[in-house]
Amino acid sequence: MRRFFTGRRYTTISLIALLFLYFIRSFVMYVDVINPVGMEECHTGAVVREILQNGFQFPLEQYTPEYYENSIVVGSLLTVPVAAALGVNRLSVDLVPFAFSFASLLLFMGVLRRGGAAKGLWFFVISFFFVSGTFIYLTMDSVGNHIIGLFLGALMLDRFFNAHVTRRPRYFYHFAFIAGISLFAHIGGLLYALLCAAVWALYRPLRERKPKLSAGTLLKGAAIFHLGAVPFIVFAIKTRGNSALYLLGVVGRRSTVVRDWAAYAQNNFKQFLFQFDDRLFIAILYLVPVIVAWAAWIRIRKVEMPEGNRLLLFIACLFPVPALAAVVVFSGGEFTTYYTYALPLLFLTGAVFFARLADSVDNSETEAPKLQFILSLMLLVLLGSGTYVRQINLSAGHAWRELTATPEKAICYWRFGRSFGNYTPYRGDPEKYAKDILAACGRLNSREKRAECLWGWSVLNDRGEFVLDRKAANALGGEAAGLIARSMGGWSGSINSCLGMDPALVDDCILGIVERNAVNLYSFSPPGKPFVRIPCLPDTPRFTGLVQSIRGEIKLAPWADRPQNCPPDINMLCVMADAYCAASREHMNFCDTGYTKSSDIDLCHFVFWQVWNAKQAERQLQNSPGLTN
Numbered sequence: 347m348r349r350f351f352t353g354r355r356y357t358t359i360s361l362i363a364l365l366f367l368y369f370i371r372s373f374v375m376y377v378d379v380i381n382p383v384g385m386e387e388c389h390t391g392a393v394v395r396e397i398l399q400n401g402f403q404f405p406l407e408q409y410t411p412e413y414y415e416n417s418i419v420v421g422s423l424l425t426v427p428v429a430a431a432l433g434v435n436r437l438s439v440d441l442v443p444f445a446f447s448f449a450s451l452l453l454f455m456g457v458l459r460r461g462g463a464a465k466g467l468w469f470f471v472i473s474f475f476f477v478s479g480t481f482i483y484l485t486m487d488s489v490g491n492h493i494i495g496l497f498l499g500a501l502m503l504d505r506f507f508n509a510h511v512t513r514r515p516r517y518f519y520h521f522a523f524i525a526g527i528s529l530f531a532h533i534g535g536l537l538y539a540l541l542c543a544a545v546w547a548l549y550r551p552l553r554e555r556k557p558k559l560s561a562g563t564l565l566k567g568a569a570i571f572h573l574g575a576v577p578f579i580v581f582a583i584k585t586r587g588n589s590a591l592y593l594l595g596v597v598g599r600r601s602t603v604v605r606d607w608a609a610y611a612q613n614n615f616k617q618f619l620f621q622f623d624d625r626l627f628i629a630i631l632y633l634v635p636v637i638v639a640w641a642a643w644i645r646i647r648k649v650e651m652p653e654g655n656r657l658l659l660f661i662a663c664l665f666p667v668p669a670l671a672a673v674v675v676f677s678g679g680e681f682t683t684y685y686t687y688a689l690p691l692l693f694l695t696g697a698v699f700f701a702r703l704a705d706s707v708d709n710s711e712t713e714a715p716k717l718q719f720i721l722s723l724m725l726l727v728l729l730g731s732g733t734y735v736r737q738i739n740l741s742a743g744h745a746w747r748e749l750t751a752t753p754e755k756a757i758c759y760w761r762f763g764r765s766f767g768n769y770t771p772y773r774g775d776p777e778k779y780a781k782d783i784l785a786a787c788g789r790l791n792s793r794e795k796r797a798e799c800l801w802g803w804s805v806l807n808d809r810g811e812f813v814l815d816r817k818a819a820n821a822l823g824g825e826a827a828g829l830i831a832r833s834m835g836g837w838s839g840s841i842n843s844c845l846g847m848d849p850a851l852v853d854d855c856i857l858g859i860v861e862r863n864a865v866n867l868y869s870f871s872p873p874g875k876p877f878v879r880i881p882c883l884p885d886t887p888r889f890t891g892l893v894q895s896i897r898g899e900i901k902l903a904p905w906a907d908r909p910q911n912c913p914p915d916i917n918m919l920c921v922m923a924d925a926y927c928a929a930s931r932e933h934m935n936f937c938d939t940g941y942t943k944s945s946d947i948d949l950c951h952f953v954f955w956q957v958w959n960a961k962q963a964e965r966q967l968q969n970s971p972g973l974t975n
Contacts, residue, residue, distance in 0.1 A: 361452075364471075368448050371475055373437070376482050377745040378737045385866050387487070388892040391439045391756035393422040394429045400791065407584050411764035411804075416581060417491035417532040436756045437749035440486055446497040447485040453500035454690060457507050458697050461658025462651075466701030468722040472729065473632075473693040478623040479734025484686045492686040495534030498524055499687060502535065506542040507661075510549075511654045515563050522567040526574020530581065537672055537687050541665050549660050551653060614674050621685045623732040631728070632692040635699035639663045642702065662698040666691045757891035759795045760802025763787060763833065767804035772812050779812055780821035783830065798889040800829035801858075804837060814847040825887060828854040836862030841956070853926070853960035856953060857883075860923045861897075867916065868896045876900050878919055879910055882927035907933060909940045918949065925950040929957035 393409050410418045424442045432438040451474050458467055474485075487493055502524050509517035521542070528535035559567070572579075622628040643663045647656075669688040676684055704717055739745060766786040772779045787799035812818075814834060819827040831851035835844055835858030844855030857880075864878035871877045876899055883901040888894055912920035921941070928936035928950075937950035 364451075365448060368451070368475070369444070371482075372444055372447070372486060373440070373749065374742055374745040375738050375740070376479070376734075377739050377748050385758065385869060385892070386761070387439070388756060388758035389761040390418065390422050390425060391429075391434050392759050392762070392891070393418065394425045394439070395434045395757055397422070397426055398430060398434070403789065405584065405769075407581055408765050408769055411761040411768075413585055413768060414533065415491075416530050416578070417494050420494060420531045421491045433750075433753060434756055435750045435753040439756050440749075443486050443491070443493045446493045450493070450497045450500045450690070453497070453504045454694060457500075457504055457658065458694070458701075460507065460511070460654055461661075461698070462655035463658060463698045463701035465704040465718060466697030466699065468718050469700045469725065470693045470697040472722060472725050473696065474690065476726070476729045477628070477632075477689065477693070478621060478625075478729075478732060479737070480621050480623060481685075481689055482734070484683055484689075487683060487686070491532060492534055492683050495528070495532035495537075496686050496690065498528045498532060498535030499538030500690070502528075502538050502542060503661075506545070507654075507657065510546070510657055515559075515566075518559065518563065518567055519570050522571040523574040526571040526576075526578075529575045530578035534684070534687055537669060541668060544668070545657075545661055545664055548664070549657065552648060552650070552656060613680070614677075617677065617680075617682060617685075618670075621689060623734055625732060628728065628732075632689075632696060635696040636663075636666045636692065638699055639695050642699075659698060659702075662695040666695050752895075754891040755895060758893050759790065759798040759890050760893055762790065762795075763799040763802030764804040766799065774811070776813055776815055776818035777821045780818040780827075780830075784822060784826060792890075794888050794890045794894070797825075797829060797887040798893055800826055801833055801836075801889065801893075803830055803833045814851060816848050819848050819851060827851060829887070831855045832858030832861060835859040839863070841953070844956070850960055850963040853929070853957040853964075856922065856957060856960075857926055860919060860926060861900075863916075863919050864900050864923065865893060865896050868899065877912065877916060878923055880923050880927065882930045907936070909946075917946070921946050921949050922953050925953035926957050929954045929961065 389411065396403070396409075406419060409422065410416060421442055425439060428441050429438040432441075451471070454470060454474075455467055458464065458470060474481075476482075485493060502521055505517045505521040505524065508514070509521060521539075525536065525539045528539065619626060619629055622632070639659065639662050643659060646659075666688070669691050673682065673684045673688050676682070700718075700721065707717060767783075770779075770782050770786050783800070783803060787796045787803070790796050790799055814827065814831055822830060827848075828851065831844075831847060831854035834847070835855035838844075839859055839862075841856060841859065844852045844859075847855060860878070860880060861883065864876065864880060867877045876896075878900065879902070880900050883897060885901075889897065909924050910920050924940065925937065928940075937947055937954055941947045941950060
């Protein structure tokens with residue numbers, strides 16, 4: 347019996363069981379938590395559908411909405427054969443991030459085993475499965491594709507650990523190649539490469555000499571790194587260096603100058619707690635092992651132990667703090683998905699802590715498993731206290747319907763407008779630029795796709811110089827001009843950006859601010875209960891897939907001639923939505939009779955009269971032929 351539980355057959359059965367449980371966790375239990383098909387996730391589905399239906403009709407770099415998001419191309423290309431077999435739906439789009447997520451889990455587990463922390467595996471696995479609804483979502487993110495970055499980071503950690511312990515150059519070469527690939531596949535993985543480099547520089551073996559890399563090994567490693575970086579270099583050339591320059595500029599844009607340090611600290615603390623579903627005691631549970639690990643290292647750094655165990659303890663000490671600091675700096679105190687990289691390191695440190703605890707309490711073959719079992723049950727109970735647990739689904743039928751019955755919810759085309767905008771330069775002529783916009787989105791093969799592309803068009807590439815004046819509006823045509831005005835409002839989020847355009851399009855710009863925010867917020871609202879409603883939302887033009895579905899939900903409520911009830915943090919958005927509809931329906935006294943707060947009344951009046959005046963000016967706009975079938 348003991349031979350069975352230690353043999354290859356037991357390992358295989360355990361792996362299959364773990365895969366099955368992870369699949370159930372991801373696609374059944376939390377189907378309503380993981381990837382609720384947000385406004386970014388659906389882009390992968392659209393890219394895959396375009397490739398399957400029309401081949402590579404655009405240059406490869408134009409499938410990614412941001413210069414630095416090459417991971418979208420990687421994830422989409424890997425999803426194509428899956429979607430060819432299963433169709434384009436949530437299941438097929440999610441299977442690739444699921445595979446990377448499960449592979450990341452196995453890689454971390456492998457490092458823990460080789461580092462003598464097998465008795466702490468239960469902590470890592472349970473945490474990876476259930477720590478919070480937020481992390482559950484992050485492990486299946488199919489656009490941002492940070493899970494690809496985590497996988498590459500975990501793979502580099504695995505190769506680095508082997509290289510350091512075995513002193514075999516081949517593992518160093520593997521590490522170098524993966525680091526090069528990360529430049530293209532997902533830059534986030536390089537965080538782990540930098541952390542491994544820090545360990546290489548700071549760690550000292552107790553008895554053995556520190557491994558040294560010969561000049562030949564370093565030269566081969568550099569060559570292999572550049573070989574892995576070939577896709578990144580090709581994209582840098584094709585985008586005229588923008589993919590590299592934009593990536594470097596992200597740090598500056600994310601970590602802006604802090605004017606209010608108290609607010610900055612408060613926002614970062616809130617974002618950190620959000621990763622644990624706002625449960626402070628759970629956050630403390632994962633921070634305590636980091637502190638204890640440092641104390642333990644200081645105390646036992648000169649104690650005899652296997653080299654792999656000692657190296658893992660040092661990694662568990664060193665990795666979490668710089669990773670958390672990088673996330674804080676890079677996020678700029680705003681909502682971020684970069685905790686995808688930091689949280690597994692907290693799990694790793696916790697696993698090492700509990701493995702050492704089990705070793706110190708009792709090394710017997712019976713007592714240690716009992717301790718692990720009791721502690722794992724306690725952790726499950728603690729993590730099970732989260733609010734997301736209420737969304738647990740135990741119906742395979744419900745999960746299957748959510749994943750396959752509404753394939754249109756897995757696609758959207760608005761981010762093609764973002765991508766095409768990156769490659770449509772503005773050269774000082776608004777009319778010519780307007781025609782270039784129509785030509786770029788006109789490459790899509792349906793009216794709905796083209797309309798949604800215009801709605802999502804990004805004019806960021808114009809460096810703020812493009813103005814949607816009368817000439818540009820005439821070149822676009824009435825419908826397309828309205829969509830571009832809505833896009834400009836949606837991207838800027840400021841009414842001030844609307845006041846400089848053609849007066850007849852100001853109402854569309856204001857609608858764009860409200861509509862884009864309402865659609866984005868819908869991804870986080872309870873099913874069928876959008877946070878912001880726009881009952882007067884125009885029925886035409888129609889869009890595709892997810893965006894059209896959400897617009898239908900936002901418009902669903904009838905006009906009630908009174909303000910809607912909204913949470914305080916989005917009340918201003920709701921006031922703008924109600925004022926827009928009041929002006930559209932000509933409810934002249936709405937602002938005075940609907941609100942009591944002076945700030946709400948003033949905002950309502952301002953939006954109302956801006957929309958009213960724009961509606962009056964619309965009849966003066968000479969329409970040109972817009973989108974064609």
